[in-house]
Amino acid sequence: MLPIVVALDVAFMRESLPALGEAAWVTVQMSGLAVGFGLVAGCILGSLRAIGPVGVQTPIQWFVNVVRGVPPLVHIAIIYFALPRVGLFLNEFWTGVAALTAIAAGYEVEIVRSALQSIDRGQMEAALSVGMSEGMALRWILLPQAIKRMLPPLTNELANVIKASSLLSVISVNELTKVGNDLIFENFVVAEVLIPVAALYLIIVSVLSLLSRYLEERVFAVP
Amino acid sequence: MQPLLKVSNLCKNYGSTTAVEDANFELGKGEQLVILGASGSGKSSLLRCINYLEKPSRGTIWLDGQTIGGHHNSEGTWIPDTEAELVRKRRDIGMVFQNFNLFAHLSALDNIAIGPRKVLKCPKSECRSLARALLQKVHLDRHADKYPSQLSGGEQQRVAIARALAMNPKLLLCDEPTSALDPRLTHDVLQVMQELAAEGIAMIVVTHEIGFARKIARTVMYLEKGRIVETGPVSDFFARPAREQTRQFLSYVM
Numbered sequence: 001m002l003p004i005v006v007a008l009d010v011a012f013m014r015e016s017l018p019a020l021g022e023a024a025w026v027t028v029q030m031s032g033l034a035v036g037f038g039l040v041a042g043c044i045l046g047s048l049r050a051i052g053p054v055g056v057q058t059p060i061q062w063f064v065n066v067v068r069g070v071p072p073l074v075h076i077a078i079i080y081f082a083l084p085r086v087g088l089f090l091n092e093f094w095t096g097v098a099a100l101t102a103i104a105a106g107y108e109v110e111i112v113r114s115a116l117q118s119i120d121r122g123q124m125e126a127a128l129s130v131g132m133s134e135g136m137a138l139r140w141i142l143l144p145q146a147i148k149r150m151l152p153p154l155t156n157e158l159a160n161v162i163k164a165s166s167l168l169s170v171i172s173v174n175e176l177t178k179v180g181n182d183l184i185f186e187n188f189v190v191a192e193v194l195i196p197v198a199a200l201y202l203i204i205v206s207v208l209s210l211l212s213r214y215l216e217e218r219v220f221a222v223p
Numbered sequence: 224m225q226p227l228l229k230v231s232n233l234c235k236n237y238g239s240t241t242a243v244e245d246a247n248f249e250l251g252k253g254e255q256l257v258i259l260g261a262s263g264s265g266k267s268s269l270l271r272c273i274n275y276l277e278k279p280s281r282g283t284i285w286l287d288g289q290t291i292g293g294h295h296n297s298e299g300t301w302i303p304d305t306e307a308e309l310v311r312k313r314r315d316i317g318m319v320f321q322n323f324n325l326f327a328h329l330s331a332l333d334n335i336a337i338g339p340r341k342v343l344k345c346p347k348s349e350c351r352s353l354a355r356a357l358l359q360k361v362h363l364d365r366h367a368d369k370y371p372s373q374l375s376g377g378e379q380q381r382v383a384i385a386r387a388l389a390m391n392p393k394l395l396l397c398d399e400p401t402s403a404l405d406p407r408l409t410h411d412v413l414q415v416m417q418e419l420a421a422e423g424i425a426m427i428v429v430t431h432e433i434g435f436a437r438k439i440a441r442t443v444m445y446l447e448k449g450r451i452v453e454t455g456p457v458s459d460f461f462a463r464p465a466r467e468q469t470r471q472f473l474s475y476v477m
Contacts (some may be wrong), residue, residue, distance in 0.1 A: 035307070078233035120324070120442075122320060122322055122324035123324060123326065123327070125276055125318075125320070125324060125328075125332075126318075126320065126325070126326065126383075126386075128276060128310075128313060129274060129276070129313065129316070129317065129318035129320075129387070130312070130314075130317075130337070130338035130342060130386060130387070130389070130390055131313050131314035131338060131342040131390055132338070132341065132342055133306060133310045134306070136341055137343070140337060140341055141326055141328075144328050145326075145327055178414045197366060220328075222327060222328050222370055222372070223370050223372060223373055
């Protein structure tokens, strides 16, 4: 073990760290935006799946099927080539955000739906009986209780989105994996790049996990 | 005088099963009605049709002269209520459930305050003082900040009654309010309900508590297989049930 550690080019690592840090920031921004948009879309679509009219169920289910059934890499490529065809010219960054958002939303629909449907039916009935509409019941009664149940699977999914952002290297987004790969091929070093890259992903996901745990135990805790 | 509630030709089917068959009755302002009957006789379905938690298959319900769930236009065609109209009408009908159904993520006080706060858009301080007053009314003022899981069943049910009262309903529907409670807790809940009855709050109560039925109700209705088979003033009903089956049912519960 020791000879390998000694063999690491520490000077190179120190030198390349600012570039990797900058790339990690791109990763954080893209995943953050995708997670944010994905959450909003996932909550709306998931709520519609749980209590919405029958007519919207099938299209939402198809969306979920497509996202689940197509590998993220293929999915990203399709969005990258399809968007300009329909007249949407986004740069690599926003194309990446769009692709990740669709992936995040697709998986979150089912998380939100199952969490909402796990709430006792009596909660909705009680909300209706005090004069709330279904929408108000969703907003004030069901979702606040469902969020706590969503958090663990949601955290899993968000971690997946962060890691899926590494696939955006194929459409030349300068995120962490792409910049790391470039460094490897330009300088013919491997461990000196991959170790900090892995560590940076680990840090980003760990922060998310901590945040999730805090929300679950403190903010949404009910005795 | 116009009755507070009028139910006519009410039917409720689930597929080919009939839960309620041709129910007709009236309830005056400030009156209390108790519905008795064996399990599966359609008591709960009937009650839940009144506030449209279950959509009746047929029939009309008037509350204070207004039909619930829709109305007949000048040509006599039935126009169903929009969701917003139905929601508006439901405000006037409070409901107390067998399993309390308190909002699990809210304190006792907020359970009561949330209706006025979100539905009636009352100022926060007003809602909270209303909720405090109602908690006092159900003798739970010391438990304002407790969550449902920290309250006993009887306390939860009294909070649920206060929650229903917070919307100042014209009619209170109680679906077996004490059947999940032991006798001690039942007593506390019945006491509160008796006080409400004395205040003249109109109530329809589905219950197996015969003693309670005797104390609060003016009228008793007996359901069998979805039909109202016997209706009468409380005193007559218990003293001289008209039908053999009713007599038998009463002999089990009295």
